[in-house]
Amino acid sequence: MDPAARVPAPVVDPLTVGTAFVKQYYEIMYKRPEHLHRFYHEISKVGRVGEDGVMRDFSTFQGIKKVLETLSYGDFKSAEITSYDIQESLSGSFLLVVTGFFTLNEIHRRKFTQTFFLAPQENGYFVL
Secondary structure: OOHHHHOOOOOOOHHHHHHHHHHHHHHHHHHOHHHHHHHEOOOOEEEEEOOOOOEEEEEOHHHHHHHHHHOOHHHOOEEEEEEEEEEEOHHHOEEEEEEEEEEOOOOOEEEEEEEEEEEEEOOEEEEO
């Protein structure tokens, strides 16, 4: 048996992953929304509820990039994260749920909940 096969995978602290992801994701959303698509991969899926109340799924890297570009992050001022919970999942992945408020202008706040499935990749995680 190959000795490397017996070495357990490094243990990754879920809280460390969740804290780093939340900080980076919402900072990019605020400061550089044109780069938000970089958290995703070709096999990722994004679900968004339209103005008509219907949930639509978007897939492929270019499809996700296109839908993220159409969202009004230009009016986005900040995200106040009130809580997040991260749980380990299959094969080194994590399920992350984030709740809080988006501030869209000086007086308008909108409550939000976002769920992410973070899958491992060579240098970290991507949103699956």
